[in-house]
Amino acid sequence: MSVRVRFAPSPTGYLHMGGARTALFNYLFARKEGGTFVLRIEDTDLERSKPEYTQVILDAMEWLGMSPDEGPYYQTQRFDLYREKIDELLAAGHAYKCFSTPEELEADREKALAEGRKPMYSRKWRDRTDHPEGEPFVIRIKMPLEGTLTINDMVQGTVTVDVKELDDFIIARSDGSPTYNFVVVVDDATMNISHVIRGNDHLNNTFRQIPVYQALGYDIPTFGHLPLIDGLSKRKGSASVQVYREQGFLKEAIVNYISRLGWSHGDQELFTMAELESFFGFDHVGRSSSTFDQDKFLWVNSEWMKRLEPEELAKRWLPYLEDAGYSVELDERLVAITALMRDRVNTMVALTEESHYFFTEDVTYDEKASKKWLKAGGLEGFGALVSRLEQLEDWSASSIEAVYKEVMAEFELGMAKVAQPTRIALTGATNSPSVYDLVATFERDVAIARLQKGLAYYTEYVGDA
Numbered sequence: 001m002s003v004r005v006r007f008a009p010s011p012t013g014y015l016h017m018g019g020a021r022t023a024l025f026n027y028l029f030a031r032k033e034g035g036t037f038v039l040r041i042e043d044t045d046l047e048r049s050k051p052e053y054t055q056v057i058l059d060a061m062e063w064l065g066m067s068p069d070e071g072p073y074y075q076t077q078r079f080d081l082y083r084e085k086i087d088e089l090l091a092a093g094h095a096y097k098c099f100s101t102p103e104e105l106e107a108d109r110e111k112a113l114a115e116g117r118k119p120m121y122s123r124k125w126r127d128r129t130d131h132p133e134g135e136p137f138v139i140r141i142k143m144p145l146e147g148t149l150t151i152n153d154m155v156q157g158t159v160t161v162d163v164k165e166l167d168d169f170i171i172a173r174s175d176g177s178p179t180y181n182f183v184v185v186v187d188d189a190t191m192n193i194s195h196v197i198r199g200n201d202h203l204n205n206t207f208r209q210i211p212v213y214q215a216l217g218y219d220i221p222t223f224g225h226l227p228l229i230d231g232l233s234k235r236k237g238s239a240s241v242q243v244y245r246e247q248g249f250l251k252e253a254i255v256n257y258i259s260r261l262g263w264s265h266g267d268q269e270l271f272t273m274a275e276l277e278s279f280f281g282f283d284h285v286g287r288s289s290s291t292f293d294q295d296k297f298l299w300v301n302s303e304w305m306k307r308l309e310p311e312e313l314a315k316r317w318l319p320y321l322e323d324a325g326y327s328v329e330l331d332e333r334l335v336a337i338t339a340l341m342r343d344r345v346n347t348m349v350a351l352t353e354e355s356h357y358f359f360t361e362d363v364t365y366d367e368k369a370s371k372k373w374l375k376a377g378g379l380e381g382f383g384a385l386v387s388r389l390e391q392l393e394d395w396s397a398s399s400i401e402a403v404y405k406e407v408m409a410e411f412e413l414g415m416a417k418v419a420q421p422t423r424i425a426l427t428g429a430t431n432s433p434s435v436y437d438l439v440a441t442f443e444r445d446v447a448i449a450r451l452q453k454g455l456a457y458y459t460e461y462v463g464d465a
Protein backbone atom coordinates (compact mmCIF):
# COMPACT_ATOMS: atom_id res chain seq x y z
CA MET A 1 0.00 0.00 0.00
CA SER A 2 1.42 3.37 -0.90
CA VAL A 3 1.92 5.93 1.82
CA ARG A 4 -0.41 8.91 1.62
CA VAL A 5 -0.38 11.45 4.42
CA ARG A 6 -2.03 14.80 4.85
CA PHE A 7 -1.76 18.07 6.67
CA ALA A 8 -5.20 19.46 7.43
CA PRO A 9 -5.01 22.97 8.85
CA SER A 10 -8.04 25.11 9.61
CA PRO A 11 -7.49 28.51 8.01
CA THR A 12 -8.38 30.47 11.13
CA GLY A 13 -4.96 32.03 11.71
CA TYR A 14 -1.31 31.98 10.70
CA LEU A 15 0.65 28.72 10.55
CA HIS A 16 1.50 28.09 14.18
CA MET A 17 4.81 26.40 14.97
CA GLY A 18 2.90 23.36 16.31
CA GLY A 19 1.05 23.09 13.00
CA ALA A 20 4.29 23.56 11.10
CA ARG A 21 5.81 20.67 13.06
CA THR A 22 2.80 18.46 12.18
CA ALA A 23 3.13 19.46 8.53
CA LEU A 24 6.87 18.77 8.58
CA PHE A 25 6.55 15.30 10.09
CA ASN A 26 3.94 14.41 7.50
CA TYR A 27 6.10 15.83 4.73
CA LEU A 28 9.22 14.01 5.94
CA PHE A 29 7.38 10.73 6.36
CA ALA A 30 6.06 11.02 2.80
CA ARG A 31 9.56 11.74 1.45
CA LYS A 32 11.15 8.93 3.42
CA GLU A 33 8.53 6.41 2.32
CA GLY A 34 8.29 7.60 -1.27
CA GLY A 35 4.70 8.60 -0.55
CA THR A 36 2.39 11.51 -1.25
CA PHE A 37 1.87 14.55 0.95
CA VAL A 38 -1.64 15.96 0.64
CA LEU A 39 -2.85 19.35 1.85
CA ARG A 40 -6.45 19.75 2.91
CA ILE A 41 -7.86 23.04 4.06
CA GLU A 42 -10.47 22.45 6.75
CA ASP A 43 -12.54 25.54 6.15
CA THR A 44 -15.95 24.33 7.27
CA ASP A 45 -16.06 26.86 10.10
CA LEU A 46 -17.33 29.60 7.85
CA GLU A 47 -17.19 32.31 10.46
CA ARG A 48 -13.60 31.84 11.54
CA SER A 49 -12.05 30.65 8.27
CA LYS A 50 -10.53 33.28 5.99
CA PRO A 51 -9.06 32.88 2.51
CA GLU A 52 -6.14 35.13 3.47
CA TYR A 53 -5.14 32.68 6.17
CA THR A 54 -5.18 29.87 3.63
CA GLN A 55 -2.77 31.92 1.55
CA VAL A 56 -0.53 32.63 4.54
CA ILE A 57 -0.41 28.89 5.35
CA LEU A 58 0.38 27.98 1.74
CA ASP A 59 3.10 30.64 1.56
CA ALA A 60 4.65 29.51 4.82
CA MET A 61 4.74 25.88 3.67
CA GLU A 62 6.30 26.85 0.37
CA TRP A 63 8.83 29.08 2.09
CA LEU A 64 9.84 26.30 4.45
CA GLY A 65 10.26 23.94 1.51
CA MET A 66 7.42 21.55 2.25
CA SER A 67 4.88 22.22 -0.44
CA PRO A 68 2.23 19.52 -0.82
CA ASP A 69 2.36 16.98 -3.63
CA GLU A 70 -1.42 17.10 -3.90
CA GLY A 71 -4.03 19.69 -3.02
CA PRO A 72 -4.97 21.95 -1.48
CA TYR A 73 -8.39 20.42 -1.26
CA TYR A 74 -11.07 22.53 0.38
CA GLN A 75 -13.74 21.03 2.58
CA THR A 76 -16.19 23.76 1.59
CA GLN A 77 -16.08 22.32 -1.94
CA ARG A 78 -17.04 18.87 -0.72
CA PHE A 79 -20.39 19.44 0.97
CA ASP A 80 -22.27 17.32 -1.59
CA LEU A 81 -20.12 14.35 -0.75
CA TYR A 82 -20.68 14.82 3.00
CA ARG A 83 -24.42 15.11 2.41
CA GLU A 84 -24.40 11.90 0.43
CA LYS A 85 -22.50 10.07 3.18
CA ILE A 86 -24.87 11.35 5.85
CA ASP A 87 -27.83 10.04 3.86
CA GLU A 88 -26.05 6.72 3.47
CA LEU A 89 -25.57 6.45 7.24
CA LEU A 90 -29.20 7.38 7.90
CA ALA A 91 -30.44 4.83 5.37
CA ALA A 92 -28.27 2.09 6.86
CA GLY A 93 -29.44 2.91 10.40
CA HIS A 94 -25.97 3.98 11.56
CA ALA A 95 -27.13 7.51 12.20
CA TYR A 96 -30.37 9.04 13.40
CA LYS A 97 -32.28 12.26 13.69
CA CYS A 98 -32.32 13.76 17.16
CA PHE A 99 -35.07 16.20 18.08
CA SER A 100 -33.91 17.02 21.59
CA THR A 101 -34.11 20.75 22.21
CA PRO A 102 -31.14 22.72 23.55
CA GLU A 103 -33.09 23.27 26.82
CA GLU A 104 -33.64 19.56 27.22
CA LEU A 105 -29.97 18.80 26.59
CA GLU A 106 -28.91 21.44 29.07
CA ALA A 107 -31.24 20.04 31.74
CA ASP A 108 -29.80 16.54 31.15
CA ARG A 109 -26.31 17.93 31.40
CA GLU A 110 -26.96 19.68 34.69
CA LYS A 111 -28.57 16.59 36.10
CA ALA A 112 -25.57 14.44 35.15
CA LEU A 113 -23.17 16.92 36.70
CA ALA A 114 -25.24 17.11 39.87
CA GLU A 115 -25.17 13.32 40.14
CA GLY A 116 -21.43 13.24 39.49
CA ARG A 117 -21.78 11.54 36.10
CA LYS A 118 -20.04 12.49 32.88
CA PRO A 119 -22.59 14.46 30.83
CA MET A 120 -23.54 12.49 27.74
CA TYR A 121 -26.43 12.58 25.35
CA SER A 122 -29.17 10.29 26.63
CA ARG A 123 -29.59 8.60 23.22
CA LYS A 124 -33.33 9.04 23.59
CA TRP A 125 -33.89 9.42 19.83
CA ARG A 126 -31.49 6.62 18.86
CA ASP A 127 -34.20 4.08 18.12
CA ARG A 128 -37.31 6.21 17.77
CA THR A 129 -39.34 6.59 14.63
CA ASP A 130 -42.06 8.94 15.94
CA HIS A 131 -40.38 11.97 14.46
CA PRO A 132 -42.24 15.25 14.97
CA GLU A 133 -43.21 16.91 11.72
CA GLY A 134 -41.40 20.15 10.84
CA GLU A 135 -39.30 20.34 14.02
CA PRO A 136 -35.59 21.11 13.83
CA PHE A 137 -33.24 18.20 14.33
CA VAL A 138 -29.57 17.30 14.29
CA ILE A 139 -28.14 14.02 13.01
CA ARG A 140 -26.18 11.85 15.40
CA ILE A 141 -24.00 8.83 14.74
CA LYS A 142 -24.65 5.59 16.64
CA MET A 143 -21.60 4.74 18.66
CA PRO A 144 -21.13 1.10 19.66
CA LEU A 145 -22.69 0.37 23.05
CA GLU A 146 -20.40 -2.41 24.25
CA GLY A 147 -16.72 -3.24 24.04
CA THR A 148 -13.48 -1.38 23.51
CA LEU A 149 -11.62 0.25 20.64
CA THR A 150 -7.87 -0.14 20.27
CA ILE A 151 -5.35 1.56 18.04
CA ASN A 152 -1.67 0.79 17.52
CA ASP A 153 -0.44 4.32 17.33
CA MET A 154 2.92 4.97 15.64
CA VAL A 155 3.90 7.23 18.52
CA GLN A 156 1.67 6.47 21.50
CA GLY A 157 1.74 2.68 21.11
CA THR A 158 -1.36 0.65 21.98
CA VAL A 159 -4.20 2.83 23.20
CA THR A 160 -7.56 1.38 24.21
CA VAL A 161 -10.78 3.17 25.01
CA ASP A 162 -14.00 1.79 26.45
CA VAL A 163 -16.83 2.70 24.06
CA LYS A 164 -18.90 3.74 27.08
CA GLU A 165 -16.82 6.92 27.00
CA LEU A 166 -18.14 7.77 23.55
CA ASP A 167 -21.17 9.90 22.91
CA ASP A 168 -23.52 9.60 19.93
CA PHE A 169 -22.03 12.81 18.62
CA ILE A 170 -23.62 15.17 16.12
CA ILE A 171 -22.51 14.64 12.52
CA ALA A 172 -24.83 17.25 11.01
CA ARG A 173 -26.09 20.38 12.71
CA SER A 174 -29.69 21.56 12.48
CA ASP A 175 -28.77 23.72 9.47
CA GLY A 176 -27.49 20.57 7.76
CA SER A 177 -23.81 21.50 8.00
CA PRO A 178 -21.54 18.55 8.78
CA THR A 179 -19.19 18.51 11.76
CA TYR A 180 -15.43 18.04 12.01
CA ASN A 181 -15.28 14.47 13.38
CA PHE A 182 -17.45 13.30 10.54
CA VAL A 183 -16.00 15.16 7.53
CA VAL A 184 -12.45 14.35 8.53
CA VAL A 185 -13.26 10.63 8.21
CA VAL A 186 -14.97 11.03 4.85
CA ASP A 187 -12.01 13.06 3.63
CA ASP A 188 -9.25 10.85 4.96
CA ALA A 189 -10.96 7.74 3.58
CA THR A 190 -11.86 9.15 0.16
CA MET A 191 -8.42 10.72 -0.19
CA ASN A 192 -6.92 7.29 0.55
CA ILE A 193 -4.90 8.58 3.47
CA SER A 194 -2.84 5.68 4.80
CA HIS A 195 -1.39 7.38 7.89
CA VAL A 196 -3.12 10.08 9.91
CA ILE A 197 -0.37 12.02 11.67
CA ARG A 198 -1.51 14.87 13.89
CA GLY A 199 -1.18 16.37 17.34
CA ASN A 200 -1.97 14.33 20.42
CA ASP A 201 -4.78 16.77 21.17
CA HIS A 202 -6.71 14.81 18.52
CA LEU A 203 -6.34 11.42 20.23
CA ASN A 204 -9.85 11.59 21.72
CA ASN A 205 -11.25 12.51 18.32
CA THR A 206 -9.63 9.45 16.80
CA PHE A 207 -11.80 7.19 18.95
CA ARG A 208 -14.92 9.06 17.88
CA GLN A 209 -13.83 8.76 14.29
CA ILE A 210 -13.13 5.02 14.23
CA PRO A 211 -16.84 4.04 14.49
CA VAL A 212 -17.53 6.42 11.59
CA TYR A 213 -14.97 4.57 9.44
CA GLN A 214 -16.64 1.32 10.45
CA ALA A 215 -20.15 2.57 9.75
CA LEU A 216 -19.16 3.77 6.30
CA GLY A 217 -17.30 0.54 5.54
CA TYR A 218 -13.93 2.28 5.18
CA ASP A 219 -10.54 0.84 6.08
CA ILE A 220 -9.09 2.41 9.20
CA PRO A 221 -5.78 4.18 8.59
CA THR A 222 -2.73 3.98 10.81
CA PHE A 223 -2.57 6.79 13.35
CA GLY A 224 0.36 8.73 14.75
CA HIS A 225 -0.32 11.27 17.48
CA LEU A 226 2.55 13.65 18.00
CA PRO A 227 3.52 14.76 21.49
CA LEU A 228 2.44 18.24 22.42
CA ILE A 229 4.80 21.20 22.51
CA ASP A 230 4.93 23.14 25.76
CA GLY A 231 6.00 26.73 26.08
CA LEU A 232 4.61 28.08 22.82
CA SER A 233 2.50 31.18 23.05
CA LYS A 234 -1.12 30.54 22.13
CA ARG A 235 -1.79 34.20 21.59
CA LYS A 236 -3.23 34.62 18.12
CA GLY A 237 -0.61 35.24 15.48
CA SER A 238 2.33 34.82 17.82
CA ALA A 239 4.53 31.72 17.60
CA SER A 240 3.68 31.50 13.91
CA VAL A 241 6.09 30.82 11.09
CA GLN A 242 5.31 34.26 9.71
CA VAL A 243 6.17 36.03 12.94
CA TYR A 244 9.43 34.14 13.39
CA ARG A 245 10.32 34.94 9.81
CA GLU A 246 9.72 38.62 10.52
CA GLN A 247 11.87 38.33 13.62
CA GLY A 248 14.73 37.16 11.45
CA PHE A 249 14.74 33.39 11.66
CA LEU A 250 15.95 31.53 8.58
CA LYS A 251 13.74 28.85 7.09
CA GLU A 252 16.53 26.30 7.56
CA ALA A 253 16.59 27.11 11.27
CA ILE A 254 12.82 26.85 11.64
CA VAL A 255 12.68 23.48 9.89
CA ASN A 256 15.72 22.29 11.84
CA TYR A 257 14.38 23.43 15.17
CA ILE A 258 10.84 22.09 14.81
CA SER A 259 12.15 18.75 13.55
CA ARG A 260 13.71 18.25 16.97
CA LEU A 261 10.47 18.87 18.83
CA GLY A 262 9.69 15.24 19.50
CA TRP A 263 12.17 13.59 17.15
CA SER A 264 15.88 12.90 17.54
CA HIS A 265 18.76 11.37 15.63
CA GLY A 266 21.51 10.50 18.07
CA ASP A 267 23.17 13.65 19.37
CA GLN A 268 22.96 15.54 16.12
CA GLU A 269 21.41 18.99 16.46
CA LEU A 270 21.81 20.54 13.03
CA PHE A 271 20.12 19.06 10.00
CA THR A 272 19.55 20.10 6.43
CA MET A 273 16.17 19.33 4.90
CA ALA A 274 17.88 16.63 2.80
CA GLU A 275 19.26 15.01 5.95
CA LEU A 276 15.86 15.15 7.62
CA GLU A 277 14.30 13.55 4.57
CA SER A 278 16.67 10.64 4.80
CA PHE A 279 16.92 10.24 8.61
CA PHE A 280 13.35 10.88 9.74
CA GLY A 281 11.31 7.99 11.07
CA PHE A 282 8.68 7.32 13.72
CA ASP A 283 10.97 4.92 15.57
CA HIS A 284 12.61 8.03 17.01
CA VAL A 285 9.56 10.13 17.72
CA GLY A 286 9.10 10.12 21.48
CA ARG A 287 5.91 10.08 23.45
CA SER A 288 6.66 12.76 25.98
CA SER A 289 5.87 16.36 25.26
CA SER A 290 8.69 18.65 24.21
CA THR A 291 9.39 22.17 25.32
CA PHE A 292 9.89 25.09 22.99
CA ASP A 293 13.19 26.62 24.02
CA GLN A 294 13.67 30.11 22.60
CA ASP A 295 17.38 30.20 23.46
CA LYS A 296 18.03 26.97 21.65
CA PHE A 297 16.01 28.17 18.69
CA LEU A 298 18.19 31.30 18.58
CA TRP A 299 21.30 29.13 18.75
CA VAL A 300 20.09 26.98 15.83
CA ASN A 301 19.38 30.15 13.88
CA SER A 302 22.83 31.58 14.58
CA GLU A 303 24.37 28.31 13.42
CA TRP A 304 22.41 28.47 10.19
CA MET A 305 23.46 32.07 9.67
CA LYS A 306 27.04 30.80 9.74
CA ARG A 307 26.35 27.78 7.57
CA LEU A 308 24.87 29.57 4.58
CA GLU A 309 27.23 31.01 1.99
CA PRO A 310 27.72 34.75 2.65
CA GLU A 311 26.28 35.57 -0.80
CA GLU A 312 23.16 33.60 0.00
CA LEU A 313 22.83 35.11 3.45
CA ALA A 314 23.28 38.61 2.00
CA LYS A 315 20.48 37.89 -0.48
CA ARG A 316 18.20 36.74 2.34
CA TRP A 317 19.11 39.86 4.27
CA LEU A 318 17.84 42.33 1.65
CA PRO A 319 14.16 42.32 2.68
CA TYR A 320 15.10 42.95 6.32
CA LEU A 321 17.30 45.87 5.31
CA GLU A 322 14.48 47.22 3.22
CA ASP A 323 12.09 46.90 6.16
CA ALA A 324 14.53 48.89 8.25
CA GLY A 325 14.41 51.65 5.62
CA TYR A 326 17.85 51.10 4.07
CA SER A 327 18.08 50.90 0.32
CA VAL A 328 20.93 48.53 -0.28
CA GLU A 329 21.99 46.47 -3.25
CA LEU A 330 23.30 42.98 -3.34
CA ASP A 331 26.95 43.63 -4.16
CA GLU A 332 30.40 42.62 -2.97
CA ARG A 333 30.33 45.12 -0.17
CA LEU A 334 27.08 43.78 1.24
CA VAL A 335 28.49 40.27 1.05
CA ALA A 336 31.60 41.46 2.92
CA ILE A 337 29.46 43.15 5.59
CA THR A 338 27.45 39.94 5.92
CA ALA A 339 30.56 37.82 6.33
CA LEU A 340 32.01 40.24 8.87
CA MET A 341 28.91 40.68 11.01
CA ARG A 342 27.02 37.39 10.99
CA ASP A 343 29.02 35.76 13.79
CA ARG A 344 28.01 38.52 16.16
CA VAL A 345 24.23 38.01 16.06
CA ASN A 346 21.57 35.32 16.07
CA THR A 347 18.79 36.74 13.90
CA MET A 348 18.54 38.64 10.64
CA VAL A 349 16.87 41.52 12.45
CA ALA A 350 19.77 41.68 14.89
CA LEU A 351 22.15 41.59 11.92
CA THR A 352 20.52 44.75 10.61
CA GLU A 353 20.66 46.46 14.00
CA GLU A 354 24.25 45.44 14.64
CA SER A 355 25.34 46.63 11.19
CA HIS A 356 23.41 49.89 11.16
CA TYR A 357 26.53 52.07 10.83
CA PHE A 358 27.32 50.64 7.41
CA PHE A 359 24.05 51.93 6.03
CA THR A 360 23.60 55.32 7.63
CA GLU A 361 25.03 58.56 6.26
CA ASP A 362 26.43 59.62 9.55
CA VAL A 363 27.32 58.31 12.96
CA THR A 364 26.41 59.58 16.40
CA TYR A 365 29.29 59.50 18.82
CA ASP A 366 28.59 57.69 22.04
CA GLU A 367 29.48 59.86 25.02
CA LYS A 368 30.52 57.03 27.32
CA ALA A 369 32.83 55.52 24.73
CA SER A 370 34.28 58.93 23.91
CA LYS A 371 34.96 59.67 27.53
CA LYS A 372 36.72 56.38 28.00
CA TRP A 373 38.81 56.28 24.84
CA LEU A 374 39.42 59.75 23.48
CA LYS A 375 42.39 60.66 25.66
CA ALA A 376 44.94 63.38 24.94
CA GLY A 377 47.81 60.88 24.92
CA GLY A 378 46.50 59.01 21.88
CA LEU A 379 45.56 61.97 19.71
CA GLU A 380 48.85 62.48 17.92
CA GLY A 381 49.16 58.81 17.03
CA PHE A 382 45.55 58.71 15.81
CA GLY A 383 46.20 61.80 13.68
CA ALA A 384 49.20 60.06 12.12
CA LEU A 385 47.13 56.95 11.53
CA VAL A 386 44.46 58.89 9.69
CA SER A 387 46.92 60.65 7.41
CA ARG A 388 48.73 57.39 6.62
CA LEU A 389 45.45 55.66 5.80
CA GLU A 390 44.64 58.58 3.51
CA GLN A 391 47.77 57.64 1.57
CA LEU A 392 47.06 53.93 1.50
CA GLU A 393 46.29 52.60 -1.98
CA ASP A 394 45.56 48.97 -1.27
CA TRP A 395 42.41 49.01 0.86
CA SER A 396 42.77 45.48 2.22
CA ALA A 397 42.66 44.28 5.83
CA SER A 398 46.31 43.18 5.68
CA SER A 399 47.61 46.53 4.33
CA ILE A 400 45.47 48.37 6.85
CA GLU A 401 46.86 46.20 9.60
CA ALA A 402 50.40 47.07 8.53
CA VAL A 403 49.63 50.80 8.89
CA TYR A 404 48.23 50.28 12.39
CA LYS A 405 51.29 48.23 13.44
CA GLU A 406 53.60 50.93 12.16
CA VAL A 407 51.80 53.72 14.01
CA MET A 408 51.51 51.71 17.24
CA ALA A 409 55.24 51.02 17.24
CA GLU A 410 56.23 54.56 16.34
CA PHE A 411 54.00 56.26 18.89
CA GLU A 412 54.29 53.50 21.46
CA LEU A 413 50.55 53.05 21.66
CA GLY A 414 48.67 49.90 22.68
CA MET A 415 46.15 48.39 20.30
CA ALA A 416 43.10 49.75 22.13
CA LYS A 417 44.38 53.32 21.95
CA VAL A 418 44.20 53.32 18.18
CA ALA A 419 41.50 50.74 17.64
CA GLN A 420 38.86 52.29 19.89
CA PRO A 421 39.07 55.83 18.44
CA THR A 422 38.83 54.16 15.00
CA ARG A 423 35.70 52.34 16.03
CA ILE A 424 34.21 55.50 17.48
CA ALA A 425 34.98 57.36 14.24
CA LEU A 426 33.50 54.69 12.00
CA THR A 427 30.58 53.43 14.04
CA GLY A 428 30.00 55.93 16.85
CA ALA A 429 30.78 53.39 19.56
CA THR A 430 33.23 50.65 20.44
CA ASN A 431 31.14 47.54 19.87
CA SER A 432 32.30 46.27 16.49
CA PRO A 433 34.38 43.49 14.94
CA SER A 434 38.13 43.28 14.36
CA VAL A 435 39.26 46.80 13.55
CA TYR A 436 41.25 45.93 10.39
CA ASP A 437 38.30 44.05 8.93
CA LEU A 438 35.99 46.82 10.01
CA VAL A 439 38.03 49.51 8.25
CA ALA A 440 38.49 47.35 5.16
CA THR A 441 34.79 46.56 4.90
CA PHE A 442 33.88 50.22 4.60
CA GLU A 443 34.22 51.76 1.19
CA ARG A 444 37.59 53.57 1.17
CA ASP A 445 36.13 57.06 0.69
CA VAL A 446 33.53 56.55 3.40
CA ALA A 447 36.13 55.24 5.84
CA ILE A 448 38.52 58.14 5.18
CA ALA A 449 35.76 60.73 5.50
CA ARG A 450 34.58 59.24 8.80
CA LEU A 451 38.12 58.97 10.14
CA GLN A 452 38.79 62.62 9.29
CA LYS A 453 35.58 63.68 10.93
CA GLY A 454 36.36 61.45 13.88
CA LEU A 455 39.79 63.04 14.20
CA ALA A 456 38.27 66.51 14.29
CA TYR A 457 35.83 65.36 16.95
CA TYR A 458 38.65 63.71 18.91
CA THR A 459 40.71 66.91 18.77
CA GLU A 460 37.81 69.03 19.88
CA TYR A 461 36.89 66.51 22.58
CA VAL A 462 40.37 66.53 24.04
CA GLY A 463 40.51 70.33 23.81
CA ASP A 464 37.20 70.69 25.67
CA ALA A 465 38.21 68.28 28.42
Ligand code: GLU
Pocket residue numbers: 007008009010042184197198199202
Ligand atom coordinates in the same frame (compact mmCIF):
# COMPACT_ATOMS: atom_id res chain seq x y z
N1 GLU B 1 -8.18 20.86 11.14
C1 GLU B 1 -7.67 20.26 12.32
C2 GLU B 1 -6.85 21.25 13.11
O1 GLU B 1 -6.55 22.28 12.63
C3 GLU B 1 -6.75 19.10 12.04
C4 GLU B 1 -7.48 17.85 11.90
C5 GLU B 1 -6.67 16.62 11.67
O2 GLU B 1 -5.44 16.69 11.46
O3 GLU B 1 -7.29 15.59 11.64
O4 GLU B 1 -6.53 21.00 14.23
